[in-house]
Structure formats: structure tokens, C-alpha cells
Amino acid sequence: MISTTTNNYRSSMKQNASLDGQEIDSKTLSGWLNDIAEKRDKRAFASIFKWFSPKIIGFGRKQFNNPALASELLQETMTNVWRKAHLYNSEKGAATTWVYTVMRNISFDMLRKMQANHEDTLSDDIWPLAEAQNSDEHVFADHLMDKQIAQYLNQLPDNQKQIVQGVYFQDLSQEQLAKNLNIPLGTVKSRLRLALTKLRQHIGADND
Amino acid sequence: MIKHHPQLSLLKTYCAGELPASISVIIAAHIELCPHCQQQVEALTAKAAKDTFTYAYVEDEAEQSEFAEIDFASMIDDITLDDGIDEIKVAQPIELSLNQNTFYLPQVLRNLELSSWASLGKLSRSRVTLEDASLHTSLLHIDADGSVPEHTHNGFEITLLLEGSFKDEMGEYTKGDFIWLDGKHTHNPITEHGCLCLTVSSDSLHFTQGLSKLLNPIGKFIY
Numbered sequence: 001m002i003s004t005t006t007n008n009y010r011s012s013m014k015q016n017a018s019l020d021g022q023e024i025d026s027k028t029l030s031g032w033l034n035d036i037a038e039k040r041d042k043r044a045f046a047s048i049f050k051w052f053s054p055k056i057i058g059f060g061r062k063q064f065n066n067p068a069l070a071s072e073l074l075q076e077t078m079t080n081v082w083r084k085a086h087l088y089n090s091e092k093g094a095a096t097t098w099v100y101t102v103m104r105n106i107s108f109d110m111l112r113k114m115q116a117n118h119e120d121t122l123s124d125d126i127w128p129l130a131e132a133q134n135s136d137e138h139v140f141a142d143h144l145m146d147k148q149i150a151q152y153l154n155q156l157p158d159n160q161k162q163i164v165q166g167v168y169f170q171d172l173s174q175e176q177l178a179k180n181l182n183i184p185l186g187t188v189k190s191r192l193r194l195a196l197t198k199l200r201q202h203i204g205a206d207n208d
Numbered sequence: 209m210i211k212h213h214p215q216l217s218l219l220k221t222y223c224a225g226e227l228p229a230s231i232s233v234i235i236a237a238h239i240e241l242c243p244h245c246q247q248q249v250e251a252l253t254a255k256a257a258k259d260t261f262t263y264a265y266v267e268d269e270a271e272q273s274e275f276a277e278i279d280f281a282s283m284i285d286d287i288t289l290d291d292g293i294d295e296i297k298v299a300q301p302i303e304l305s306l307n308q309n310t311f312y313l314p315q316v317l318r319n320l321e322l323s324s325w326a327s328l329g330k331l332s333r334s335r336v337t338l339e340d341a342s343l344h345t346s347l348l349h350i351d352a353d354g355s356v357p358e359h360t361h362n363g364f365e366i367t368l369l370l371e372g373s374f375k376d377e378m379g380e381y382t383k384g385d386f387i388w389l390d391g392k393h394t395h396n397p398i399t400e401h402g403c404l405c406l407t408v409s410s411d412s413l414h415f416t417q418g419l420s421k422l423l424n425p426i427g428k429f430i431y
Contacts, residue, residue: 040288040291045288046284049280049283049284050280054275057278071278094254100257100261104224104256107225108232111225112229116340116341118339122229122233122320122338123225124296125233125317125318126236127236152298154298198295201295
């Protein structure tokens with residue numbers, strides 16, 4: 001009995017140490033990413049920035065052995081986190097994994113540029129930040145739907161797609177959806193607004 | 209059923225972003241066809257992320273003072289000044305028409321140019337424009353009943369079977385198989401119904417048998 005308790009104690013110590021003294025769990029991290037995506041929340045971004053920056057700088061130092069390049073890696077990674085947070089899907093993985101992917105991709109392109117002066121950005125094709133296509137097609141099977149709109153829908157993050165599907169294809173009210181998904185009504189509204197804005201952008205852009 | 213996969217250690221290096229571009233591309237193409245390796249890569253990436261973000265932090269004092277010199281507040285302001293978001297393009301099938309057949313290419317090739325096709329007997333080859341030192345990436349098509357005479361490899365050769373099938377002394381390969389061969393292997397691939405492969409080679413092939421030694425120029429052609 002005693003030894004079990006000690007082990008638990010040790011592992012919880014280790015857990016805390018691993019977070020660099022800050023008690024931040026993965027739920028908080030992915031919550032921040034979602035706030036950036038849905039509300040363009042600058043405070044959430046500052047928090048993400050604060051948590052990841054020493055680690056990214058540390059990684060960059062090892063990778064490039066050059067403080068200026070490490071700082072460039074931080075700047076580029078965080079810019080992509082800000083601009084691409086909507087591609088993050090908390091159901092598919094931890095926030096740390098997603099930010100790692102963003103950072104590793106930038107680092108790969110930077111190294112390729114240094115080695116041979118290639119200006120290409122191959123990394124996002126090798127390691128896509130989001131699945132461009134997805135598996136939920138069966139939901140649409142009974143509906144005659146414009147194929148193009150289906151494609152645009154598939155481009156939305158799952159949590160937004162879910163809302164659009166619920167409201168427009170399953171005829172659920174926003175209140176019902178909030179209840180079914182166990183999220184606040186405000187979140188349903190903001191996801192729907194964000195999704196429709198994006199859909200409009202796509203459709204508009206193609207009809208120009 | 210895919211039987212040949214990249215080794216776990218190779219997948220690990222792939223996730224760390226430490227492989228040359230052309231090898232990363234051919235592994236990504238395999239992963240598109242292979243749910244098994246897709247899962248492996250997801251797990252390995254999560255682990256790499258955990259390791260990196262758990263242990264990588266600024267250590268000594270010199271580094272800490274450098275770290276303190278970075279103006280984080282203005283970096284944050286700069287980044288968030290622009291409220292725009294980056295959209296990703298919807299994946300469109302990449303069609304390739306060749307000898308009256310239509311093939312679909314892996315998505316990872318979507319931004320890479322293909323050179324025009326060069327043919328030699330039943331072999332057709334197109335280079336994937338991906339400058340990567342001495343590594344050459346190509347699409348290689350072999351018509352039905354075609355073969356490559358027995359050869360070995362001066363360097364290494366990775367073959368990903370995109371469509372069709374072929375067999376050699378070591379067995380039969382099907383769509384999605386990822387085959388890494390080097391100078392230790394000698395083989396004579398034959399295809400009954402034709403096949404399309406993505407290949408990465410580090411050096412030319414070397415034909416080993418009798419008259420086919422005269423074919424060594426073909427070896428250069430395939431490389």
C-alpha cells in the first residue's frame with residue numbers, strides 16, 4: 001500500500017515539473033486555442049504565447065544554434081497559431097501536438113531554405129495542419145446537396161461543421177444543439193456565425 | 209492489403225522533421241494510403257510534442273538573459289494586429305492521364321511540378337521537381353508485361369506502389385506498399401497488368417546480369 005502511494009505521489013510531482021512550474025492542463029491549452037479561433041481572443045493568445053515561447057525558443061536554439069533564427073521560429077510559429085487556430089480540432093488531439101506540428105513545419109521549411117535556398121513551403125503538404133477532406137459524408141447521403149457546398153463545409157473545423165449540420169440539415173434549434181452538445185448557447189451562436197462567414201467568403205470568392 | 213511499411217524508426221525521424229524533403233514526401237504519400245501508419249504517426253507526433261514541450265526550456269543564465277531581450281509584448285501586438293485567418297484549400301483529386309489510363313496522385317504532390325514524360329520501351333518516367341541534393345524523385349510507369357532487368361542499387365531506392373502490382377524475387381507487391389532497397393538487394397521487378405510507382409533514388413541502378421549490363425544507361429534513366 002505504502003509503495004503505491006509513493007508512486008502516485010512521485011508521478012504527480014513529475015507531472016508538475018513537466019509543466020515547468022505552471023499548473024496548466026491540456027484542457028486549458030486547447031480552450032485557449034478555441035478562443036483564439038472563435039473569438040479572436042488576444043488574451044488567450046497572450047497566454048498561449050507565454051506558455052509556449054520558452055519551449056519554442058529552446059527547440060529553435062537546438063535546431064539552428066542561432067538565437068536570431070530561434071526568435072524567427074517563435075515569431076513564425078506564433079503567427080501561424082494566430083492565423084490558423086481554426087484548423088485545430090480538440091477532438092483529434094492535444095493542443096501541444098498541434099502547436100508542435102505548426103512549429104516543426106516552419107522549422108523544416110527554414111532548414112530547407114538555409115540548406116539550399118529553397119523558397120518553397122512544402123511542409124504543410126507533407127504534414128497537413130488539418131484534414132482537408134473528411135469522413136462525415138454519410139450525414140449528407142439523404143440530401144440532395146450542391147457538391148461544392150459540401151466541400152466548403154468539409155473545410156470547416158468539426159465543431160463548426162457540427163453546428164451547421166445540426167441547424168441546416170437536421171433542423172435542430174440552436175437551444176437544442178447547445179443542450180445536445182452540452183455547450184453554452186453563446187458558443188453555438190458564435191460558432192455558427194464564424195462558420196457562415198467562412199462559407200460566404202468561399203462562395204463569394206468563387207463567384208467573383 | 210499493404211504489407212510493406214516504413215520502419216518505426218524512420219517514421220519517428222519523419223515526425224521530427226529530420227528527413228530530407230524527398231523522403232518525407234514519399235512517406236507522406238504512403239501515409240495517405242495506409243491507415244496503420246497514419247495512426248503510428250499520430251501517436252509518434254503526440255509523443256514528440258510531449259517530449260519537446262516538456263523538456264525544452266531555456267536553461268542557463270546566458271540564455272535566459274538573451275531570452276529576456278526578446279520583446280514579447282510587441283511581438284504579440286504585431287501578430288494580432290491582423291485579424292485575418294489562413295484558409296486551406298479543399299483537396300482536389302490530382303488526375304494524371306498516361307497511356308490512355310487515368311491515375312490519381314497523392315495529395316502531397318499537389319504543389320510539385322512534374323516534368324514531361326520520357327519513355328523507353330515499356331518504361332515511362334516523369335521527374336518530380338523537388339530539388340533535394342542528390343536525391344531524385346520520379347513517377348515511374350511500367351506497361352503491362354513490362355519489367356526492369358535484374359539490377360542492384362548503387363545507393364538506395366524507395367518505391368511506393370501507387371497503382372497496380374508487380375513482383376520480384378522477394379515477393380508480390382500491391383498498392384500502397386513501401387519498399388526500401390539498397391546495394392544488398394538484387395531484383396528483377398515484373399508487372400503483369402502494369403503499375404505506377406513513386407520512387408526516390410539516391411543513385412543510379414546497376415544492372416548485374418550478362419547482356420543486361422549493356423542496359424546500364426537505363427539505370428541512369430530510372431534514377
